[in-house]
Amino acid sequence: MNELDAPCCGSPDGEIAIESEEERDTQLAQLAKAVGHPTRVAILRTLIERDECVCGELVDELPYAQSTVSGHLKTLKEAGLIRGEVQGPSVCYCIEPRGLSLFKQLVDEL
Amino acid sequence: MNELDAPCCGSPDGEIAIESEEERDTQLAQLAKAVGHPTRVAILRTLIERDECVCGELVDELPYAQSTVSGHLKTLKEAGLIRGEVQGPSVCYCIEPRGLSLFKQLVDEL
DNA sequence: GCGTTTCATCGTTTTTTCCCGATAAAGGTG
DNA sequence: CACCTTTATCGGGAAAAAACGATGAAACGC
Numbered sequence: 001m002n003e004l005d006a007p008c009c010g011s012p013d014g015e016i017a018i019e020s021e022e023e024r025d026t027q028l029a030q031l032a033k034a035v036g037h038p039t040r041v042a043i044l045r046t047l048i049e050r051d052e053c054v055c056g057e058l059v060d061e062l063p064y065a066q067s068t069v070s071g072h073l074k075t076l077k078e079a080g081l082i083r084g085e086v087q088g089p090s091v092c093y094c095i096e097p098r099g100l101s102l103f104k105q106l107v108d109e110l
Numbered sequence: 111m112n113e114l115d116a117p118c119c120g121s122p123d124g125e126i127a128i129e130s131e132e133e134r135d136t137q138l139a140q141l142a143k144a145v146g147h148p149t150r151v152a153i154l155r156t157l158i159e160r161d162e163c164v165c166g167e168l169v170d171e172l173p174y175a176q177s178t179v180s181g182h183l184k185t186l187k188e189a190g191l192i193r194g195e196v197q198g199p200s201v202c203y204c205i206e207p208r209g210l211s212l213f214k215q216l217v218d219e220l
Numbered sequence: 221g222c223g224t225t226t227c228a229t230c231g232t233t234t235t236t237t238c239c240c241g242a243t244a245a246a247g248g249t250g
Numbered sequence: 251c252a253c254c255t256t257t258a259t260c261g262g263g264a265a266a267a268a269a270c271g272a273t274g275a276a277a278c279g280c
Binding site: 147149174175177178181182185196198199200 | 267268269270271272276277278
Binding site: 164165169177199200201 | 227
């Protein structure tokens with residue numbers, strides 16, 4: 001695969017452990033909390049649609065200041081729902097498939 | 111069906127409209143926000159497991175004051191995830207299947 | 221009717237979230 | 251090296267959330 005054509009967000013690098021009952025509640029709550037804001041849902045949808053997206057593009061599309069969008073990206077990243085990779089001066093964000101899958105699974109198991 | 115044996119939370123009484131793109135983002139965010147707290151996840155799991163549950167039982171099982179639990183129940187009810195029905199002096203809570211299904215669907219569609 | 225039980229609501233305090241502008245860090249370009 | 255672009259972080263202010271105890275309302279038993 002040509003390096004220039006490679007997606008900015010490569011392969012996963014770990015496993016998701018299966019937690020206890022209570023830890024799963026906490027984890028579901030954390031993931032849901034991260035999704036629990038319209039702007040963050042919009043960011044997720046954009047990343048799902050485009051596969052990857054530079055931070056600045058997100059800022060352009062959202063009616064918020066750059067620092068605000070950056071904060072939402074941080075929230076999503078810390079929740080394990082997206083990942084960001086530095087690409088020269090900018091940062092390319094994309095979905096973290098394992099995080100999103102885990103969220104879907106935990107919700108579906110309800 | 112005998113009235114005494116009837117479940118406290120009866121049949122649904124309305125339809126869930128299909129909203130626009132942006133409204134769906136907002137709705138998903140609202141539902142996720144409601145789920146985004148460990149105590150509320152615990153309440154949901156209990157109601158799913160038991161099918162129905164009186165408020166006081168929830169309070170007994172959770173490490174929070176009665177008013178706090180009542181507040182969480184209100185949050186879940188306003189989000190459309192549970193319903194409560196007065197049963198004499200107490201209140202019987204149960205899952206609102208349409209709300210939970212909608213949540214699952216919106217998450218799965220991500 | 222009176223007290224008891226059950227739950228919601230109110231008022232308060234503390235903590236967290238959200239948003240912004242300003243600043244700093246890191247990577248290009250000339 | 252100086253400059254510009256891009257993004258993260260900081261500090262602050264406003265708003266919302268979370269928890270509690272206390273009070274109030276509704277339904278029952280005596």
